[in-house]
Amino acid sequence: MQPTRTRPFLKWAGGKYKLIDKLSPHLTGRKLIEPFVGSGAVFLNHQFERYLLGDINPDLINLYQCLKKEKQQFIKYLKTFFKPELNDQTEYLALRQEFNLRAEGRRRAALFVYLNRHGFNGLCRYNKSGGFNVPFGRHTKPYFPEKEMLYFIQRAKNAQFVCGDFVSLMNRSRRGDVVYCDPPYVPLSPTASFTSYAAQGFSYDQQIELAYRAKHLADRGVKVVISNHDNAITRKIYEDAVIESFPVRRFISCDGSNRGNAKELLAIYE
Numbered sequence: 718m719q720p721t722r723t724r725p726f727l728k729w730a731g732g733k734y735k736l737i738d739k740l741s742p743h744l745t746g747r748k749l750i751e752p753f754v755g756s757g758a759v760f761l762n763h764q765f766e767r768y769l770l771g772d773i774n775p776d777l778i779n780l781y782q783c784l785k786k787e788k789q790q791f792i793k794y795l796k797t798f799f800k801p802e803l804n805d806q807t808e809y810l811a812l813r814q815e816f817n818l819r820a821e822g823r824r825r826a827a828l829f830v831y832l833n834r835h836g837f838n839g840l841c842r843y844n845k846s847g848g849f850n851v852p853f854g855r856h857t858k859p860y861f862p863e864k865e866m867l868y869f870i871q872r873a874k875n876a877q878f879v880c881g882d883f884v885s886l887m888n889r890s891r892r893g894d895v896v897y898c899d900p901p902y903v904p905l906s907p908t909a910s911f912t913s914y915a916a917q918g919f920s921y922d923q924q925i926e927l928a929y930r931a932k933h934l935a936d937r938g939v940k941v942v943i944s945n946h947d948n949a950i951t952r953k954i955y956e957d958a959v960i961e962s963f964p965v966r967r968f969i970s971c972d973g974s975n976r977g978n979a980k981e982l983l984a985i986y987e
């Protein structure tokens with residue numbers, strides 16, 4: 718029988734909820750460190766004594782810190798944004814504008830969840846000036862993830878959330894820890910250009926840097942596991958690692974009409 722898995726409360730591109738069974742056998746150690754935590758699917762589905770969880774997205778970390786601190790009070794406040802009258806394009810655009818003008822804090826955190834559940838496809842995208850620019854999603858009845866947030870609160874007791882680049886978080890690992898890295902992936906085909914990809918914030922040089930850091934940590938007794946597409950580029954980047962490869966079902970086009978099989982890998986450094 719499949720063990721019960723917990724869904725994260727945010728919709729997040731590249732979430733690892735469906736790959737938990739592939740990852741679990743490799744994630745053993747004292748503390749779990751995730752420098753690219755995203756929606757937290759991996760953290761939520763593994764039992765460790767402690768967790769150190771980071772991401773470069775300040776909205777994500779602000780939200781996790783608010784939820785950890787305010788617990789049910791935050792959920793109660795957030796619920797006021799999940800009313801049928803706020804599931805409307807004009808209201809959505811007004812709240813999106815407010816989000817973009819607000820500094821970090823409780824209201825910005827609540828608006829971030831509202832945008833995640835009422836925006837198009839749960840996308841998280843910012844323009845060059847840092848403004849959130851995802852259009853209205855036209856969902857019939859956006860789901861309020863109360864159950865998932867309650868579970869998150871329970872699990873967050875032993876977790877520390879940090880906003881920053883992956884390098885700073887990896888540097889905080891100690892012998893006996895395990896670091897799971899789920900970076901933005903390299904282009905799907907080896908011929909695709911890295912230029913457009915770098916515009917999303919993760920360049921080829923950063924992919925190389927990540928592999929270099931992983932090897933360096935493994936030499937110091939820290940196990941590092943990295944997820945990525947399995948293609949010619951990643952086979953080269955992770956040439957010092959043990960590779961485990963498996964097929965995954967993937968949406969190729971944005972309207973979801975074109976599904977295909979692709980291969981994904983785990984690069985294991987230990």
Ligand SMILES: C[S@@+](CC[C@H](N)C(=O)[O-])C[C@H]1O[C@@H](n2cnc3c(N)ncnc32)[C@H](O)[C@@H]1O
Nearest residue numbers: 731732733753755756757758773774882883899
């Ligand atoms: C593929 S997602 C991780 C998904 C996550 N495993 C999950 O299950 O939801 C990649 C994450 O890396 C973060 N990211 C991108 N560049 C980063 C960087 N330089 N340092 C740390 N995090 C970064 C993004 O904000 C995003 O949340």
